[in-house]
Amino acid sequence: MSTTPEAVAALPVTERPKLLEASRVTKRFGGLVAVNDVSFAVPQRSIVSIIGPNGAGKTTFFNMLTGLYTPSTGRVSFDGKETTQSRPDQITALGMARTFQNIRLFGTMSALENVLVGQHARMKSGIGGSIFRTPRTRKEEQLVREKGREMLSFVGIRGRFDDLAINLSYGDQRRVEIARALASDPKLLLLDEPTAGMNPQESENLTTFMRKLRDELNLAILLIEHDMKVVMGVSEYVTVLDHGEKIAEGDPVSVRNNPRVVEAYLGKQGLEEAGG
């Protein structure tokens, strides 16, 4: 049964169909258990966050969802398909895109060129077409460039397609990264600490922008974030990891008030930042 995006949006977050599901996932590095028996889901058209102290296992968990790491035990499925053993490119092709903790742009390439990087691998006309510049290749390249411009406009980089990445503000560089992720037509976007290094205004703008992605592109967003104002402001559901284990989950207010979370992560200062 197919459900319209509007019908999905009207459901409480915990009742929306699941887009991504991790079931009892564990990752060991030698003797270290970085993620321990974590079950987790991202519903369609939802913004959910993973929080927790440094070293809690958040990035390791992300890396298992995106295929960079294979879980030691447990299973992952995305959009109805088992992806536990899948490679990152296979998972991208199914509709999952990510950005990284550190900005990964080519500074001396333009905003548009940065978005187009990676798109060549997806083009159908192949290497022969690229060498001989057949009409089909030219047409395809034109469409890819148009799509790149469209994505940059959508993220708010309109009119600055040819600016070098290095000359853009920090917040705009993050937007270019998101445009590059969006160019692969994802259903799920994973953002690893997207507001790291941003000023409060840039963080607030990004929060508004995440809602726009959900509402206008029907995307689900999974966020690792340390800025509690952002987490509390934008998340519909929050999961807390500590020492590789899930210690709490629920709506932002219940998580913020959970004594275990306050003790393990938020502390007094974090609680104030989170509006408690």
Ligand SMILES: Nc1ncnc2c1ncn2[C@@H]1O[C@H](COP(=O)(O)OP(=O)(O)OP(=O)(O)O)[C@@H](O)[C@H]1O
């Ligand atoms: N490739 C690896 N090999 C060995 N140990 C690793 C590897 N990746 C992560 N770890 C360890 O796993 C644990 C969890 O690390 P992870 O980076 O997932 O935490 P995190 O919650 O993302 O932290 P941060 O908030 O600092 O980014 C840490 O003890 C880390 O040292």
